[in-house]
Amino acid sequence: MSESTTIWVIIVAMGMGSFGLRFLFLGVIGDRELPEWVLRHLRYTAVAVLPGLVAPLVLWPAATEGQPDPARLAAAAVTLGVGFVTKNVLAAIFGGAATLFLGMYFL
């Protein structure tokens, strides 16, 4: 198998697999009623996945070879804080970005 064919295999398999994962529940369950205990768990999907996704990126950024970086830590804290207080995603993004650039410049 040539290298190009291998890459095509990877692309197609990843595409089908990713779609399969995304369609898994939407497609199979559709509008059937889910039991209350399942719904209770699903309500917390977003807050259970996203924080776990970012925590390692914040603590051990690849850009600094996994060393904790004061500018990135400060930016993360400000983003989370502004988002929590204002409930405004955009304000949080700009607050965090500003902190990151100020931090990289001064720290």
Added chain:
Amino acid sequence: MASYWDRSTFWRGFRDGLPFVLVVGPFGMLFGVVATEAGLPLEQVMSFSIVVIAGAAQFTALQLMADNAPTIVVIASALAVNLRMAMYSASMTPHLGGLPAWRRALVAYSLVDQSYALSVMEYEKRPEMTLAQKTSYFAGVIAPVLPNWYIATLVGALVGQSIPDSFALDFAVPITFLAMIGPMLRTKAHVAAAMVSVICALLFAFLPWNLGLIVAGIAGMMTGAFVELRTENKDMT
């Protein structure tokens, strides 16, 4: 045929999705640059972004391909990074499960971190939304984000290595996720779920194929459900 179009809700979603162009753009561009540098021809770089639309999984695949990992390992690892999409799919089902199959397929195709997180936030904030409104909001969010992902990848692939490191683009993604997490922490149960998720993700970071995140996700969901149940019971007594 039922209509799933609600104009004002679509545009509210569009407005909410628009800022993410600023994040998805650089991320897609970065993928275009890195994939092209890794030696992929343009048609493969673009196919990746159009067929897979999952930045983290795409980067994982590139990295493993560069390390000459066996094809099956590349595919399995990249899909493991995307396992969270199955959780998003489950979480969207109570809201959008009523759509016809082909529309559910379209939602599934465009189910990414941003469209999921913004939509679920909106659905929780406005529980009175109809199926048409929920669908229109989702479509509105994805409308500016998805084309931007394709175009940014193309620009990255064509422009190449001219983005300076000092832009700290690596941190664009964590910042947007954190910005979405803040407003989600509405109750004690949400906060507890998030804290358990962080602790587990760090403790289990050593697991291969990003499985630590799946452990963190399941533990977080159980924590949220548990705290919610306990708070409810306390309210009743």
